[in-house]
Amino acid sequence: MKPAFYAMLTAICWSVGSLFEKKGLQIAQLPPIMGITIRTAVAIVVLGAISYPHWDKLSGIGKLPLLYLILGGGVLAGSFGMLFFYTAIGTGKLSLVLPIAFGLSPLIGFLLGVVILKEPAHSHKIFGVLMVSLGVFLITR
Secondary structure, X not given: OOHHHHXXXXXXXXXXXXXXXXXXXXXHOOOHHHHHHHHHHHHHHHHHHHHHHHHHHHXXXXXXXXXXXXXXXXXXXXXXXXXXXXXXXXXOOHHHHHHHHHHOHHHHHHHHHHHOOOOOOOHHHHHHHHHHHHHHHHHHO
């Protein structure tokens, strides 16, 4: 399937999941750190089972790819990013938090792709990123 289809599924899962997470935090009056801990524990079980057929591939990947995955996915996105996100949805309005959290990622992702990965900066991409960023600005005003 096309990457855009999976990206749309991601947006649906993250948006609906965020609604459930916010409601769970509110009803139980839990601190954000408990929400992210529950989320991570469940994700480890589910993803561990789904990824089981691929575990043998870990032995030969080398230190640098593993370091990138640990720092990028485990520390930055998986720990701090989710902790900040849970703190935001636990204390803020979902209609404000989601556009900021997920609306600024196209700008940051575009800049990282162009500057670090040397991806082309086509005019339609620049225009799209500017429009999304403008939308985030308008929503947050």
